[in-house]
Each structure stands twice: as structure tokens, then as C-alpha cells.
Amino acid sequence: MTATVDAPAPRSTFASLRVRNYRFFAAGQIVSLAGTWMQRVAQDWLVLDLSGGSATALGIAAALQFSPTLVLSLWGGVLADRLDKRRALIVLQTGMGVCALVLGTAVVTGVVALWHVYLLCLLLGCFSALDVPVRQAFVPELVGDAQLGNAVALNSLTFNLARIVGPSVAGVLIAVTGTGWVFLINAASFAAVIAGLALMDPARLHRVTPVPRAPGQLREGLRYVRGRPDLVAVLALVFLVSTFGINFYLTLALLARNVFGLGADAYGLLTTLLAVGSVGGAVLAARRLRRPRLRLVTGAALAFGVLVTLAGLMPTYLLTGVVMVPLGFAALTFTTAANSAVQLSVEPAMRGRVMGLYILLFLGGTPVGAPLLGLLAESWGGRSPLVLGGVVTVASVLVVTLVLVCRGGGPRALLRREPSLG
Known part of the structure; x- marks a missing residue:
């Protein structure tokens, strides 16, 4: 109300x-x-x-x-x-x-x-x-x-x-x-x-009437998400991209120290360039982003995957730094579009539970992905976590798009709010 x-x-x-x-x-x-x-x-x-x-x-x-x-x-x-x-x-x-x-x-x-x-x-x-x-x-x-x-x-x-x-x-x-x-x-x-x-x-305030306390509300929220293929698609992308791609504190430190043989100042510069790109992405999103379509979410994820892979393959530190700015831009665009798309497409009475799941998938994958990427770097070198993160992201976008097309939707669709729950 x-x-x-x-x-x-x-x-x-x-x-x-x-x-x-x-x-x-x-x-x-x-x-x-x-x-x-x-x-x-x-x-x-x-x-x-x-x-x-x-x-x-x-x-x-x-x-x-x-x-x-x-x-x-x-x-x-x-x-x-x-x-x-x-x-x-x-x-x-x-x-x-x-x-x-x-x-x-x-x-x-x-x-x-x-x-x-x-x-x-x-x-x-x-x-x-x-x-x-x-x-x-x-x-x-x-x-x-x-x-x-x-x-x-x-x-x-x-x-x-x-x-x-x-x-x-x-x-x-x-x-x-x-x-x-x-x-x-x-x-x-x-x-x-x-x-x-x-x-x-x-x-x-654009208040939402609080949901009365009742048993099974967490399971109800999970069932709601399971019945929405568009939401499942976005949340799956959020989990995979954050777990394998958005681990910059680990991947950039390995790149600076183990690949290019540089110190903490070089790592700090890479993170600064990444943040500069993120700020640019936030400014553009604030001006343009109103009701994000699935194609914006998947397109930003695809661009992010390609840029992460390029960052892992760049032959010099200078070229890696150049890639950081658009990489930060793409990462911010993806996370902002995904967040907005999820919030705008769910029933207000379900928004808290869906966002709880969103946060779990966005942050909870780090304890899983970081050790795996660390082990990969030990065996295959400091570039491999970035390359793997990029490949996983691109593959995830292709799989999600294929699944949505088979279900009769597709990345051009707009996430839609379901009819009122009450």
C-alpha cells in the first residue's frame, strides 16, 4: 500500500x-x-x-x-x-x-x-x-x-x-x-x-503487506522459483558466473604475482581498473536500465565470459590492465540487470524469499569455487582460473538460452510477474 x-x-x-x-x-x-x-x-x-x-x-x-x-x-x-x-x-x-x-x-x-x-x-x-x-x-x-x-x-x-x-x-x-x-x-x-x-x-514507502507467520514458507518460496523457468535461468547464471567468474580477489592476485612476477601494487592497480569499469557500468545502468529483458542478462553474461577468457590469455600485464575496464563494465551490467530482473518479476509477497535465494547463490558459491580455482591454478598455472571462468560462463549462457528456447521462451523474453498469490 x-x-x-x-x-x-x-x-x-x-x-x-x-x-x-x-x-x-x-x-x-x-x-x-x-x-x-x-x-x-x-x-x-x-x-x-x-x-x-x-x-x-x-x-x-x-x-x-x-x-x-x-x-x-x-x-x-x-x-x-x-x-x-x-x-x-x-x-x-x-x-x-x-x-x-x-x-x-x-x-x-x-x-x-x-x-x-x-x-x-x-x-x-x-x-x-x-x-x-x-x-x-x-x-x-x-x-x-x-x-x-x-x-x-x-x-x-x-x-x-x-x-x-x-x-x-x-x-x-x-x-x-x-x-x-x-x-x-x-x-x-x-x-x-x-x-x-x-x-x-x-x-x-511503497509498502508490501507482511506475510503472516506460517509453517513451510521457505519451501513455498523454493516451489515458487521452481515453477518459473525464467527465474531459474537467471539464478542459474548468477550462481555459475559468481562461482567461477567473479572471483577477482583470487584470480587477479594469481595473475599479477604468479604469471607476471609483480607485486601487490600491480594487483592493486588491476582491481582499481576493474572498479573503474564497474563505476562506468553503474552510471550507464542507472540511466538506461528500467525493465531488463532476459537478453540483456544473457548478453551481459556472454560479454563477461568472453572478456574473462581474454584477460586470462593476454600476453602482457599492460594488455591485461586494458581488458580490466570493459570486464568491470560487463560484470556490473550483468549483476545489476540480473538483480533488477529478478526483483521486478516476482510477486511482492515472495520478493524477500526469492532475494534470499539470490544472495545465497551469488555469495554462497565462493566457498566452493575459490578452492577449486586455487587447485586448478596449482596444476595448470595462474591463467587457468580466468580461462575456466570465462569458458564456464559462455557455456552457461548457451545452455540457458537453449533451455529457454526449448520451453518456448528465449533470451528476447521479458521476465514476467506471475498472477497475484493471494
Whole structure:
């Protein structure tokens, strides 16, 4: 139910910012995401300090933080459909802020131990696994379906800008003040998100009536997706591309160090060029993306697969860097189009559960794909993970397209919302 609808401006790059509630949301996200990226860098550095440089300890911390996604993201989607999303986000964001505050205080006071970091990584991972599906499902309530594609693209733009700025600021702060103050700054950044959520006008939200609590709602969501071949196609692509293709922290590090014999600065430059392409893709998507068709999702995935393969075959570091910009552009276009297509094609009452599955497939494949790609690199060299990721992506697009054509659809089709569930 919507009391007030803000006037759309579909061709403006920043159309969603004309919506008052979305402005509050976006402002909080800009501050908080920069703080989150700062904490990621500081946390890794702290673990290395406390463990004497142990790569195993670093891997344990990462596993504790990201494994809850495998267990809780689907239930986060159920909560998104059951609860008032704005209030749920205030609670979850507060929990994440408290985790940063406790860790920062422990470091500044000198009482921190490695097990403290492990425990707080696990708690933060649990809050985050529940937060992401709720936050994704909340975006349509902020702007409505007409501007959802624009809002998703602006969210991606914010994320990538934070990914560029946050680590750079963290590096300077760690050198000047140590890791503790970085955690405390991140804790303070959550106040911006919570304030933005609290200041929103509930009457201007495009609210969806919460689903009453009932047994079997998670299974109901999975059955809903299974009955939608178009959704299955997009979600299958999301899983395969994210598992084997979007593993840049691993594949680019191997390429820079093991193939070209260069250092961390060369790896950093590749990731920066990738982020620049992602920002460009986000700006274009924000201006053009309204109701993505399957052909945009599959076309972007195909372009991504070809570019990943080229990146793995480039003979020099310079040429690899050149490929990074369009590669980032294609990756961002695919993820934004897929996210928007899924959200716009499902019933509002099912949106939280479907997005919980989306997040599980998008992030949950990393613990599976990363070890496999690492083993492949050990046997076949540092180029092989990129080449395999590209080949798997291209093959996935061809298979998905063939299946859709056989079912009477095809990549030219528009994902369609099913008739109302109630």
C-alpha cells in the first residue's frame, strides 16, 4: 500500500535520488559502505598481526564471516517477507555497528586476542547474512517498480565507489593510528544508516503487506522459483558466473604475482581498473536500465565470459590492465540487470524469499569455487582460473538460452510477474 508516489524521472542517471526516502537510504549507505571496506582491510591486518602473519588464520576469519550466508540468507528472505523491513534493518544495522564498536574498543584498550576477532567475525557474518536479503527487498519499497532498475544501479555505483575509497583511507589510518580507530570509525558510520532509516517517512514507502507467520514458507518460496523457468535461468547464471567468474580477489592476485612476477601494487592497480569499469557500468545502468529483458542478462553474461577468457590469455600485464575496464563494465551490467530482473518479476509477497535465494547463490558459491580455482591454478598455472571462468560462463549462457528456447521462451523474453498469490 502506498500513500504517496514520488514523481519518476526514468531517464535521469540519479532519478531515484528525487525520492525523499531513497535519499536518506543512499546517504547512509555511502557512509556505511566506506566504513565497511575500511574494516575489511583493518580486520585482515589485525588478524595477521595477532597470528604472526598466518595465512591460515586469515582464512579462518574469512570463513567465519562469510559462511553464515550459506545457512542464514534463505531465512533472512523469510524474515524480509514477514517483518517491517525498515524496522528490521534498524535492528540488524545496530547489531553490526555494535560488533565494530566492541572490536575497536578491544584493540584500542590492548585486550584484543585472536579468538575475539574470530567470535566477532562470526557474529558480524550472522547479522550480515540476515541484513542483505532484507535490504535488497527493501529497495522496491523505497522507489517503487518504475525506478527499481535505477535504484539498483545507484546502489552498485555507491558500492564500487566505496570499494575504491574505503581501502585507501584505511591504509592511511592504519599507518597513523592503528587498526582500532578504523573499527571505531566504522562503528560510528552505522549511525548514518540508522538515522536515515529512522528519518524516513513511512507514508511514502511503497509498502508490501507482511506475510503472516506460517509453517513451510521457505519451501513455498523454493516451489515458487521452481515453477518459473525464467527465474531459474537467471539464478542459474548468477550462481555459475559468481562461482567461477567473479572471483577477482583470487584470480587477479594469481595473475599479477604468479604469471607476471609483480607485486601487490600491480594487483592493486588491476582491481582499481576493474572498479573503474564497474563505476562506468553503474552510471550507464542507472540511466538506461528500467525493465531488463532476459537478453540483456544473457548478453551481459556472454560479454563477461568472453572478456574473462581474454584477460586470462593476454600476453602482457599492460594488455591485461586494458581488458580490466570493459570486464568491470560487463560484470556490473550483468549483476545489476540480473538483480533488477529478478526483483521486478516476482510477486511482492515472495520478493524477500526469492532475494534470499539470490544472495545465497551469488555469495554462497565462493566457498566452493575459490578452492577449486586455487587447485586448478596449482596444476595448470595462474591463467587457468580466468580461462575456466570465462569458458564456464559462455557455456552457461548457451545452455540457458537453449533451455529457454526449448520451453518456448528465449533470451528476447521479458521476465514476467506471475498472477497475484493471494
